[in-house]
Structure formats: C-alpha cells, structure tokens
Amino acid sequence: MDRDEENYYGKHGEPRKFDPKFRGPIHNRHCTDIICCVIFIVVILGYIALGVVAWVHGDPRKVIYPTDSYGQFCGQKDTLNENKTILFYFNILKCASPVVLINLQCPTTQLCVSKCPDRFATYIDVQASYRYRPDQWNYFRQFCKPGFNNPRKSVAQVLRDEDCPSMIIPSRPFLKRCFPDFSTKNGVLTVANQTTFKDGRGKTRNVTDLREAANGINNVLDARSVGMKIFEDYAISWYWILIGLFIAMMLSLLFLVLLRFTAGVLFWIFIFGVIGIIGYGIWHCYWEYDHLKGIPGSDLTVYDIGFQTDFKVYLQLRQTWLAFMIILCGVEVIIILMLIFLRNRIRIAIALLKEGSRAIGYIMSTLFYPIVTFLLIAICISYWAVTAVFLATSGEPVYKVMANQTLCKYANLTCDPETFNTTNVTKLCPGAQCTFAFYGGESLYHKYIFIFQLANAFVFLWLVNFAIALGQCTLAGAFASYYWAYRKPADIPLWPLFSSFGRAIRYHTGSLAFGALILAIVQLIRVILEYLDHKLKGTQNSFTRFLLCCLKCCFWCLEKFLKFINRNAYIMIAIYGKNFCTSAKEAFFLLMRNVVRVAVLDKVTDFLLFLGKILVAGGVGVLAFFFFTQRIPVFAQEVPMLNYYWVPLLTVIIGSYLVAHGFFSVYAMCVDTLFLCFCEDLERNDGSTAKPYFMSASLHRILGKKKLSPKKA
Numbered sequence: 001m002d003r004d005e006e007n008y009y010g011k012h013g014e015p016r017k018f019d020p021k022f023r024g025p026i027h028n029r030h031c032t033d034i035i036c037c038v039i040f041i042v043v044i045l046g047y048i049a050l051g052v053v054a055w056v057h058g059d060p061r062k063v064i065y066p067t068d069s070y071g072q073f074c075g076q077k078d079t080l081n082e083n084k085t086i087l088f089y090f091n092i093l094k095c096a097s098p099v100v101l102i103n104l105q106c107p108t109t110q111l112c113v114s115k116c117p118d119r120f121a122t123y124i125d126v127q128a129s130y131r132y133r134p135d136q137w138n139y140f141r142q143f144c145k146p147g148f149n150n151p152r153k154s155v156a157q158v159l160r161d162e163d164c165p166s167m168i169i170p171s172r173p174f175l176k177r178c179f180p181d182f183s184t185k186n187g188v189l190t191v192a193n194q195t196t197f198k199d200g201r202g203k204t205r206n207v208t209d210l211r212e213a214a215n216g217i218n219n220v221l222d223a224r225s226v227g228m229k230i231f232e233d234y235a236i237s238w239y240w241i242l243i244g245l246f247i248a249m250m251l252s253l254l255f256l257v258l259l260r261f262t263a264g265v266l267f268w269i270f271i272f273g274v275i276g277i278i279g280y281g282i283w284h285c286y287w288e289y290d291h292l293k294g295i296p297g298s299d300l301t302v303y304d305i306g307f308q309t310d311f312k313v314y315l316q317l318r319q320t321w322l323a324f325m326i327i328l329c330g331v332e333v334i335i336i337l338m339l340i341f342l343r344n345r346i347r348i349a350i351a352l353l354k355e356g357s358r359a360i361g362y363i364m365s366t367l368f369y370p371i372v373t374f375l376l377i378a379i380c381i382s383y384w385a386v387t388a389v390f391l392a393t394s395g396e397p398v399y400k401v402m403a404n405q406t407l408c409k410y411a412n413l414t415c416d417p418e419t420f421n422t423t424n425v426t427k428l429c430p431g432a433q434c435t436f437a438f439y440g441g442e443s444l445y446h447k448y449i450f451i452f453q454l455a456n457a458f459v460f461l462w463l464v465n466f467a468i469a470l471g472q473c474t475l476a477g478a479f480a481s482y483y484w485a486y487r488k489p490a491d492i493p494l495w496p497l498f499s500s501f502g503r504a505i506r507y508h509t510g511s512l513a514f515g516a517l518i519l520a521i522v523q524l525i526r527v528i529l530e531y532l533d534h535k536l537k538g539t540q541n542s543f544t545r546f547l548l549c550c551l552k553c554c555f556w557c558l559e560k561f562l563k564f565i566n567r568n569a570y571i572m573i574a575i576y577g578k579n580f581c582t583s584a585k586e587a588f589f590l591l592m593r594n595v596v597r598v599a600v601l602d603k604v605t606d607f608l609l610f611l612g613k614i615l616v617a618g619g620v621g622v623l624a625f626f627f628f629t630q631r632i633p634v635f636a637q638e639v640p641m642l643n644y645y646w647v648p649l650l651t652v653i654i655g656s657y658l659v660a661h662g663f664f665s666v667y668a669m670c671v672d673t674l675f676l677c678f679c680e681d682l683e684r685n686d687g688s689t690a691k692p693y694f695m696s697a698s699l700h701r702i703l704g705k706k707k708l709s710p711k712k713a
Helices: 034-057 098-102 123-128 134-141 155-161 217-291 311-316 318-341 343-362 364-392 449-483 496-507 509-535 542-576 580-592 595-628 633-638 646-684 697-703
Strands: 086-089 110-113 171-174 177-180 182-185 188-191 196-198 204-206 396-402 433-440
Touching (some): 034 449, 034 509, 123 134, 217 318, 217 595, 311 318, 318 343, 343 364, 343 595, 343 697, 364 496, 364 646, 449 496, 449 542, 449 646, 496 542, 509 542, 509 580, 542 580, 542 646, 580 595, 595 646
Antiparallel strands (some): 086 110, 171 177, 182 188, 196 204, 396 433
C-alpha cells in the first residue's frame, strides 16, 4: 500500500495530519489475514470431504423408513416389505416411552405390517378357536413372524420363541409405527371404548398401563389432522400470500424513501408524545394523592400494612401515589435534560438517517443484496442438515441377543444373525433370538461420529457468520463510496455494489473469515452451554445451575459485543483495506471518541426502523385480515375457502415483518457506515479549502462550523 494510504492514527489513537489524496474506499489494496484465509479454504475443503464421507457411509432411509427386528426397512420399494409400511411392536408394554420407540430400541420383537390391528385379541383365544373361527386366525397371523402358520404349536413355545404377539391392541399409525388408539370418555382413558384388556398371559390389565408407552400421542395425532388442514390452506392461498409479501416489499421501499423527509417529524412526535403521556401520569398521580386526603387509612405507609397479595390495597395509600409521582417526575426531568444537552447529537442522528435514505436512492441495488445473503445462508443450512442426517445414519446394523436377562448370561450381547443358530446360545438360553437393536459400529469412523457432528455444527456457524460478514462488508464499501464522493452523485463510482463485493472477496476473505471464526467459537460455546443446561435441568445442585446461568449470560453479552465490534471492523476494512485486528482497533477507538453520538444514533435508528417494521407488518396484516375474512366487497368472490383464515394471515404478517427487516437491515448498515465516515471526516478535515468536508450541506449546517468550500461542478 502507498505511503499516502497508511493508517493516519498514531500509536495511542491520536489522528495524524490530513491526507490530501484520501478519497474514500482505497482501491490499491493487498490481501489481508492470509493465514486465516488459507485455513478457511482448507476447512471448507475438509467440510466437503466430511460431507462426501458421510454420504458414502450414511443411509437416510434409516430416518425415512422404520426398521424391523431383522434390520429390514418397512415400505422400501423392491423388497418383501414394499407394501408393509408400518412397524408393529409385539409387546408395547416393554417400551418405556415414545422416544424409545422412535429410536428403535424397544426390547421387543418389531415387525413390518401393512396395517395396524383394529381389535383386541390374544393368541390364547385365537388358538383355542382357530378350528371353527379360521378368519380370526388368519387376521391374527398377519401380525406374526413371516411364514409362521402353526396354530398347533403350544402357547408357551410360541411366546418363548416370539413367533406371535401374546396380544394385539386397537392401534393407529403414528410416525409409521402402531400406537394404541387412545381416547378419553367422560374423563377416563380408554382404548376402543374399553378400560381393560387381556395381556395374553392370563392377566387382565388396565389401559392406563399403556400410558407410559404412548404418553401424549392423542394430542399429537389430533395435531396431525390440524396440520393437514393447514397444508390445504397454504395450497389454495399461496398466490395471495405472495401478493401480500409483494405489497410489504413496496411499502418497505416507500418507507425508506419517505424517511428522507419524515425521519425528524416521526422522532419528535414520538418524543413529545412520551413527554405528554408522562406529564399526564404526573397529573393523575397528584390528583389521586389529593383525592385520598382525609380518607381514613390513606395516610398509612407501605411499611405499616406489610406485604399484600392484592395490589389494590396499595392504591388506597397516599404514599403509593406520591412515590409514583416522584418517579415519573424524575423520568420527565431526565428526558427533558437529555433533549436539551443532546439536541445537536439528535439532529445529527436524524440528518444521518435522511442521508442514508438519499444514499440508498442513488445505489438502489443494495436493497436486493440481502437476497444474496439469504441464498448463501440457505445453502449453508441445507448442506449442514444433509450432512448431519447422513452422519446420524452412518451406523451399521447392530444385532443383540434378546432373552430373559435373569436366566441368560448372553442377553444384550452383540450377535451375528447369519451364524446365530449355529451357536450354543439357543441351547443355553431357550427362546433367545438375535434381533436388530440399533445402528452403530466399532470402527474408527463410527467412534468419532459425535466429533464429526460437532465439527459439522462449528463449520456451519463459521460459514453462516462469514456470509453475514461478506454482506456487511460489501454494503459498507458501497455506501462509503457514496459518502466520500466529493460531488454527489457525479463522483460515485460505476457499479459501487459489485466493485465492493469484488474487493471483499478478492482481498479480504481472510479478514472476514477471522471475524466470523471468533464469533463462531463463542456461539458454539453457547450451544454447548445450552446443551449442558438441558441435560442438568433435573439436577438438585443449585450451584451448578447458578454457574451455568452466569456463563450463559456472560457469553450472550460477549456475543453481542463481538457482533458490534465485527460490524464496525468490516466497515473499516471496506474503507481502508486493513486486516481485521487493525480495523477492529481503529473502529473501536473511533467509536469511543464519539461514544455519545453512537448511543444517540443507535437508539434513534432502532426506534425509527422498529416503527417502520411495525407499520409495514401491521398495515399489510390489517389488509390481509379484511381480505381473508371477506370484508372487502370488491374481492369477496376471490377469497379462497379456508379451514383457518389465520394461517395465511399470520404467514403474511410474519413474512411482511421479515421482508421489512431485510430491507431495513440494509438501511441500518448504510447509517452505520455513513456515521463512521462522518466521524472520520470530522477528524481528518476542518472544512477549509485545503481540507474540505465530504459531508452533506445539511450535516455541515447542524455542526455550525465554517462554510463549506464550494464544490467544483
């Protein structure tokens, strides 16, 4: 980099002399943070390799299809189970909870069936009546092991070898698995309107014994029917939802344009409104205080009456209203004093907001850059999710001996189903079987799957933060080009957004990756802390919970601080092309020298943009409400017939808010960039002919300094 383009800060942050050749974002740059760039590229290549390895070893069918006791998928095409899409459990009472069932680790034989049983029956009853009721046997036999058709075999041997279930229960499929068909009758839990059933082993049991194995299934099943209706509503209303989101986009653009003219008006209306409301509150407190004068008991103090659960008791005391009045007076005085002493800084903040609207007007392409960030993040999320699924399904089928653990020493030991019948296990443990237990493995790859999942999550966070950093740096470079254009818009370079994007990718990938890496490490630590907190939620150790709570709070604050520092560091990178650490240091000291302006601008910007989001989402939401409830006569015939009108309504409201957030995030980045440029402008220049300001005339008038030197045409 040329000597004229060197950093003008001294060792202690003091500004150096004026640089006459500085004209905004430096174009003669060099690559920054090269080591981090190389590491980032290597990590991406490793991440791709991890995805390939996971793809080779993984099998998503393990998630899509349930697996029977023989390791075969239910419902898979071109197999014997093609038409048997549902998993049936021989003895669901052995399953502790639905989670165990879904993880395919329930200690009972599991079989693929074409449909769930729809009646109560026991093997004992069916065997006793198979001669004169063959239809019952034929129905029950479909829930036995494939090929079993020997009703003469003794009940004890059948149950020992688990050829057939001891009982079947009316069930319905959920997550492609048969669960008891629970219902509630007069507040009593029933299955097929019965409260008891035979377990096929000579006992009569209550259906509440099934509660633990299928707790909450009824509510989820009801939710499925609601889910289908919601899907239908989306299918017939998606066209109108898109129209609503398009209206939200146009309103967002209109709001950003109008901010150039209404930013000050909106802010001062709000401020004086708050002052008026607080003033009314002071008057009302005084009126209540004076009204209670002379009423018996009103002169008591809060200390006299002690703690009361009924808050109305305190409202009968004069002391309460006096305290309210003093508090409101204090707030009112603070607000008025802040307005008096910070009026110039508030005017600067409003002027920067207007300048931001003007800058976006000249560089309209920046409004659509969030689409690029969205696509990059969508790619990261998709790759992470697919890799996580393939890693989770990378295990090989593991088979274990299923037998009575009290009588068989081989119970729960791994086995090979192909050679199991040739071993002496069946002799030592009558009725023992080698059945599928879960997916796993003993190889080096399978042992480190958890580490791979952790690495997958970490690189995912790194890439997402890099995509966000790239967007911030690109936008900052474009808006800095606007600010440092001496004659606006004549001196604004051609295609400033694309030029800034090219500079960020070509020269500063390492710096952006460095900032994203720091943030990703903190976020991963937060994820681990949340995981530990979830695992230790039931512990009685108060100190552990307190320590975790403190750590979570500290790392949350650290993440917010790092996001603030990174954002401003990327702006300095976009302007000067320095490395991440230098840019972060310069941005931090520059902000600290203008800390009051930073606070004022931040709050004014947050308020106006939040107001804009509420106006856009609320306005489109009201319009959507009147449309979907057929209250607009012109469009009454066009409204689709919906199960729940709130489905497209909420979608439009939330979508409108997100659309507005996307546009306003560009605006917020614009204002932050212009603010840093403004602070730089003040420290570099003094408004003279030799050192002219680059700021707009409105900002210069607010400062009340020397006249702007005439800009050449």
